[in-house]
Amino acid sequence: MSIPLVIGVPLSWYLILSAILFTLGVAGFLFRRNIITVFMSIELMLNAVNLTFIAFANKLGQNDGHIFSFFVMVVAAAEAAVGLAIILTIFKNRQTLEIDEVSTLKN
Amino acid sequence: MDQILFLLFAGIAVLCGINLVLQSHPISSALSLVGVMGALALLYLQLGGEFIAAAQLIVYAGAIMVLFIFVIMLLNAGKERAVPRYLWVRWAGLPLLFAFIAAMAYIVQRILPPSGEVKFGAFTLGSAEAIGTRLFTTYLLPFEITSVLILIAIVGAIVLARKEIE
Structure with a gap:
């Protein structure tokens, strides 16, 4: 495969990078057992989606994608605040951060 | 030049992402995530999103990650203890991951028209x-x-x- 000599970057590169980052986020979400690391994997997935939004905004010549990714950031901030408060509460009640130990609702 | 910069920042982002998943200590994961966010902010700049790049650095890498690190230190979270995994998870997980990424890359390449190119400075609405x-x-x-x-x-x-x- 020969890359033609152009100045620009193909749009698909951005999308593939976003796909790789999203997959890494999914992998971290599934494989890690520390509840904080799982939470950070979710942030990684949100970031990957933001990259897609902004790449397509560039492609379509509109800035709607920027606004949506701004909303994603805002929601992520709210989610981080509430989620970390929940983690604090879990740790206060159970003295553990292992996600496998928090299984009261199971069965 | 654009391609070199893209590959540099994309490489940083992917390496930091892999490090995030592989590290067993949450502080290392958090710092890797900061690396991913910084690299992504530079990619946003390349895509013409000045405002979003600044917001990414200030809100994500600044505020949210400080919150994360603060909670990690407050809870004194240590290393994750290793749990034995099923054999098939250990052997099939990584190939499945690669197969998933390859499938997505293939679909992206098939759907997108080949003329879609991103040039630095072409997009001014950001x-x-x-x-x-x-x-x-x-x-x-x-x-x-x-x-x-x-x-x-x-x-x-x-x-x-x-x-x-x-």
């Missing part, structure tokens, strides 16, 4: 002025709803994390 104009005209209602959402989140976080006063 400035704070352009985004602010859209945000306060077309997207005014979602913007206001978002502020209510943030207020609810603040109140919820305070209620969840406060000490019980008896």
Whole structure:
């Protein structure tokens, strides 16, 4: 495969990078057992989606994608605040951060 | 030049992402995530999103990650203890991951027209002025709803994390 000599970057590169980052986020979400690391994997997935939004905004010549990714950031901030408060509460009640130990609702 | 910069920042982002997943200590994961966010902010700049790049650095890498690291230190979270995994998870997990990425890359390459190229400086609607104009005209209602959402989140976080006063 020969890359033609152009100045620009193909749009698909951005999308593939976003796909790789999203997959890494999914992998971290599934494989890690520390509840904080799982939470950070979710942030990684949100970031990957933001990259897609902004790449397509560039492609379509509109800035709607920027606004949506701004909303994603805002929601992520709210989610981080509430989620970390929940983690604090879990740790206060159970003295553990292992996600496998928090299984009261199971069965 | 654009391609070299893209490959550099994309490489940093992917390496930091892999490090995030592989590290067993949450502080290392958090610092890797900061690396991913910094690299992504530079990619946003390359895509013409000045405002979003700044917001990414200030809100994500600044505020949210400080919150994460603060909680990690507050809870004194140590290394994750290793749990034995099923054999097929250990051997099939990584190939499945690669197969998934390859399938997505293939679909992206098939669907997109080959002419779609991103040139630095070609997109000028990413400035704070352009985004602010859209945000306060077309997207005014979602913007206001978002502020209510943030207020609810603040109140919820305070209620969840406060000490019980008896």
